[in-house]
Amino acid sequence: MMWMTGKRTDMEMEADLRAMRRYARALSRDHVAADDVVQDAVMRAIERRDQFQPDRSRRRWLLAIVHNVFISAKRREAAETRRNLAFAQIQVDHADPDQEVRADLMQVARAFADLPDHQRAVMHLTVVEGLSYQESADLLGIAVGTVMSRLARARATLRQDRDRQPRDRLRIVGGQDE
Helix, strand or coil, rough: CCCCCCCCCHHHHHHHHHHHHHHHHHHCCCHHHHHHHHHHHHHHHHCCHCCCCCCCCCCHHHHHHHHHHHHHHHHHHHHHHHHHHHHHHHHHHCCCCHHHHHHHHHHHHHHHCCCCHHHHHHHHHHHHHHCCCCHHHHHHHCCHHHHHHHHHHHHHHHHHHHCCCCCCCCCCCCCCCC
């Protein structure tokens, strides 16, 4: 088996992969995330192997790809967080409740935005759009049981998040009780 241009041995390939994985772990501090970064980096290296300059260090080139994949993922996560917060704010802005209800709505909207994509999609289709389980399953190309399972997990997550919120958030300070 040859590595990239056909001039590397299996041992060199393994050494490059170990270095890539070490660097990805140092960046992400999570072995699962590091494996994802390395996998994406290897795919990117293969796709762009024609950009490699043979007179330069292959390991440095691969580590640069690992770095760029990691940074791109962090930027995507930050953008998703901003979109989720903006989405939550838009949901609340369309309502005109009093301050306490508004705060509750904001928490629910944030929790909804934080759901995994597959759960959020099912919940939106069934709860917000009013589609049946079967219609949602057909639209998403999944089984009805999967729709029901995802919806149950989404509801449980929202319920759990709601239960963690303190009930008495407001406190009267100063003055006297009558």
